[in-house]
Amino acid sequence: MSAVLPKAFPSSLNCSHLPAKSKKKKLVASPQVSTKGELVMDERDALKSGRSAKVKRKRGDKDSSFVKTIGYGDENTGFRVKKESKAAVVEKKEKKIDEEVLDGGEETVLQEEEESYLSDTRFDECPISASSLKGIKDAGYVKMSKVQEATLPLILQGKDVLAKAKTGTGKTVAFLLPAIEVLSKLPSSNLGNKVSPINVLVLCPTRELANQAATEAKKLLKYHRSVGAQVVIGGTRLTQEQRNMQANPCQILIATPGRLKDHIENTAGFQARLKGVKILVLDEADRLLDMGFRRDIERIIAALPKERQTLLFSATVPKEVRQICHVAMRKDHEFVSTVEEGTEETHAQVRQMYLIVPVEKQLSVLHQLLTKHISQDSDYKVIVFCTTAMVTALVAEVLGGLKFKVREIHSRKSQSYRTRVSQEFRQSKGIILVSSDVSARGVDYPDVTLVIQIGMPSDRAQYIHRLGRTGRKGKEGQGILMLAPWEICFLDALKDLPITEATPCQPDPGCQDKILKVLARIDMRNKERAYQAWLGYYNSAKGVGQDKLRLVDLAREFSESMGLREPPALQRKVLSKMGLSKVPGFRSI
Numbered sequence: 186m187s188a189v190l191p192k193a194f195p196s197s198l199n200c201s202h203l204p205a206k207s208k209k210k211k212l213v214a215s216p217q218v219s220t221k222g223e224l225v226m227d228e229r230d231a232l233k234s235g236r237s238a239k240v241k242r243k244r245g246d247k248d249s250s251f252v253k254t255i256g257y258g259d260e261n262t263g264f265r266v267k268k269e270s271k272a273a274v275v276e277k278k279e280k281k282i283d284e285e286v287l288d289g290g291e292e293t294v295l296q297e298e299e300e301s302y303l304s305d306t307r308f309d310e311c312p313i314s315a316s317s318l319k320g321i322k323d324a325g326y327v328k329m330s331k332v333q334e335a336t337l338p339l340i341l342q343g344k345d346v347l348a349k350a351k352t353g354t355g356k357t358v359a360f361l362l363p364a365i366e367v368l369s370k371l372p373s374s375n376l377g378n379k380v381s382p383i384n385v386l387v388l389c390p391t392r393e394l395a396n397q398a399a400t401e402a403k404k405l406l407k408y409h410r411s412v413g414a415q416v417v418i419g420g421t422r423l424t425q426e427q428r429n430m431q432a433n434p435c436q437i438l439i440a441t442p443g444r445l446k447d448h449i450e451n452t453a454g455f456q457a458r459l460k461g462v463k464i465l466v467l468d469e470a471d472r473l474l475d476m477g478f479r480r481d482i483e484r485i486i487a488a489l490p491k492e493r494q495t496l497l498f499s500a501t502v503p504k505e506v507r508q509i510c511h512v513a514m515r516k517d518h519e520f521v522s523t524v525e526e527g528t529e530e531t532h533a534q535v536r537q538m539y540l541i542v543p544v545e546k547q548l549s550v551l552h553q554l555l556t557k558h559i560s561q562d563s564d565y566k567v568i569v570f571c572t573t574a575m576v577t578a579l580v581a582e583v584l585g586g587l588k589f590k591v592r593e594i595h596s597r598k599s600q601s602y603r604t605r606v607s608q609e610f611r612q613s614k615g616i617i618l619v620s621s622d623v624s625a626r627g628v629d630y631p632d633v634t635l636v637i638q639i640g641m642p643s644d645r646a647q648y649i650h651r652l653g654r655t656g657r658k659g660k661e662g663q664g665i666l667m668l669a670p671w672e673i674c675f676l677d678a679l680k681d682l683p684i685t686e687a688t689p690c691q692p693d694p695g696c697q698d699k700i701l702k703v704l705a706r707i708d709m710r711n712k713e714r715a716y717q718a719w720l721g722y723y724n725s726a727k728g729v730g731q732d733k734l735r736l737v738d739l740a741r742e743f744s745e746s747m748g749l750r751e752p753p754a755l756q757r758k759v760l761s762k763m764g765l766s767k768v769p770g771f772r773s774i
C-alpha cells in the first residue's frame with residue numbers, strides 16, 4: 186500500500202518499537218497562536234463581530250493581519266472587547282514562553298502545551314451569574330476553552346449555533362453553561378416548580394454520553410438550587426424515569442432520542458412540558474442527524490416549539506450535516522469552528538498509526554501491541570474498539586483468557602453493568618476497556634494512553650471520535666488502526682490526517698498457540714454470535730459488502746481466526762434479512 190498520507194512520523198516504524206511516551210514535549214513555535222483555533226474572516230467582519238478571529242490575509246500584509254478579539258462588546262451580553270494586533274499577541278506569547286523557560290523546566294513547557302485548548306479568557310471575566318461561577322470554580326475550571334470562549338457570547342445573544350471543535354476540548358460546558366444562564370434569567374414562576382416545563386433539552390447519541398452530560402450539568406448547577414437536570418436514556422424502566430421527572434425539578438432534560446420518543450408517546454403530560462423548551466442541543470450533531478437517528482430527531486423536533494434556540498455541537502461536521510442542519514436550525518445560524526480550515530480535525534499530540542494485519546493474526550498482534558504498551562507505561566489505560574457488540578465480547582473474552590486486566594462495554598450489556606464499568610474505567614489506571622462504538626463519541630475518560638481500533642470504523646468521523654478518547658485536554662496519546670489487507674480502501678478516507686504505517690509485527694508463535702487454547706475454551710455460541718455480527722457489519726460496509734462472493738471468503742477467514750474449522754450456520758431468516766440467503770457459501774439452519 187503506498188502511503189498517500191502526510192508523514193508526520195517515521196513510516197517504517199516497527200510495531201515492536203512503537204513510540205514510547207515522549208518524556209519532554211517540543212516547544213511549539215510561538216506563532217502558533219496566530220493559526221490555532223481561530224476563525225478566519227475579513228478584518229472588518231472580525232472587528233464587527235468581535236469574535237476571536239484570524240483575519241484573511243491580504244498579500245504583503247503581515248503584521249496587521251491577525252486580530253484577536255475577546256468577547257463581543259455587546260451591551261446585551263456585557264462582554265468587553267479587547268483587540269490586539271498579531272504582533273502584540275505573538276510578542277506577549279513569546280514573552281510568556283521566555284519567562285516560563287527561564288523560570289525553568291519541563292513542567293511549565295508541558296503545561297503550556299496541555300493548556301493549548303484553553304483560551305486566555307477567564308470565566309470570571311464573563312458576564313455569567315455568581316451561582317454558575319461558583320460551580321465552575323468548584324469544578325476547577327479557570328480559563329475558558331477556545332470553543333467555550335467562541336460560543337458563549339453568541340448563545341447568550343440568542344443565536345442558533347453550529348459549533349465544531351476537536352475532541353476533548355470542553356464542548357459540553359460550552360453548551361451547558363450558556364443554557365443554564367438563559368434558564369436562570371427566565372421568570373421565576375418557571376423555576377422551583379416540580380412539574381415545571383422542560384426549558385433545555387439536550388439530545389445525545391448514547392446513554393454513556395447522556396449520563397456524562399448530566400454529571401457535568403450537576404457540577405454547574407451546584408449553586409442553582411432550584412434548577413434540576415434529569416436523564417432519560419432507556420435501559421431503565423420507563424416508569425422509573427417518569428417518576429423522577431415528576432418528583433424532581435427538571436428544567437434541563439438530557440436524553441437519548443429513542444427513549445425521548447418513548448416518553449413523547451407514552452408519558453402523560455410530557456408533550457405539554459416540552460412546549461416550554463427554549464433551547465435544544467444536539468450533542469454529536471452529525472451522528473444525531475445521520476440516517477440512523479434522523480426519523481426520531483424529526484419526530485422530537487416536531488414536538489418542540491418553533492420559537493427556540495438550537496445548538497449543534499460536534500468534533501466532526503461533514504458537509505452533509507451542514508446541508509441538513511436546517512432540519513433543526515434557523516437559516517441565519519452561526520457556524521463556529523475552532524478547527525482552522527485546512528488543518529486536521531485530530532490532535533497533533535496524538536500519534537496515529539495503522540497496521541495491515543491478516544485477520545487470522547490480528548489477535549496475536551493485538552496481544553503484542555498491548556504487552557509492549559504495558560511494559561512502556563505502567564499507568565496504561567487502553568481502549569480497544571471493535572466493529573460490533575458481539576465481536577467486542579469475543580475479543581474481551583480472549584484478552585481476559587490471556588490474563589490482561591480487561592473490561593468490556595457494549596450494547597448487549599445491561600445499563601447498570603455499563604454504568605459500573607464506565608465508572609471503574611474512568612477512575613482506574615492499568616486497565617484495558619474493549620468497547621463497541623458505545624464509547625466512540627464524547628465519553629470523557631481521563632488519561633487514556635492508547636486507542637486501538639480493530640477493523641474499519643463505520644466512517645471517517647467515527648475514526649476521529651474513537652481516536653479522540655485519547656489526547657484529551659491537550660494531553661499526549663497514541664492511536665493504532667488495525668486493518669485487514671482487504672480493508673485498506675478505508676485509508677482513503679483518512680488521507681488528510683497524519684497517520685502513518687507501522688511495519689507489521691511478527692507475532693510470537695508461542696503467543697498464537699496460547700490464543701488458540703483460549704479460543705478453544707470459549708463457548709461455541711459466543712463464536713456464532715460474533716460471526717453473525719461480523720457478517721452483518723461487513724455485509725453493509727462500504728467497499729467490502731457489495732461483492733457477496735468475496736464476503737463468503739472473508740467471513741470464512743474470520744471464522745477460522747476464532748479457531749473454527751467451518752463457518753457457523755445461520756438461521757435462514759437472519760441470512761434473508763441480510764439479503765444473503767441466495768448467496769452460495771453461507772450455511773443456513
Ligand SMILES: Nc1ncnc2c1ncn2[C@@H]1O[C@H](COP(=O)(O)OP(=O)(O)OP(=O)(O)O)[C@@H](O)[C@H]1O
Pocket residue numbers: 325326327328329330333350351352353354355356357358499500626627628629653657658
Ligand atoms: N474550561 C475548562 N477548563 C478545564 N477543563 C475543562 C474546561 N471545560 C471542560 N473541561 C473538562 O474537559 C474535559 C473534556 O470536556 P468534554 O468532554 O466536554 O469535551 P468534548 O469537546 O465534548 O469532547 P468530545 O468531542 O470527545 O465529546 C472534561 O473532563 C471537562 O470536565
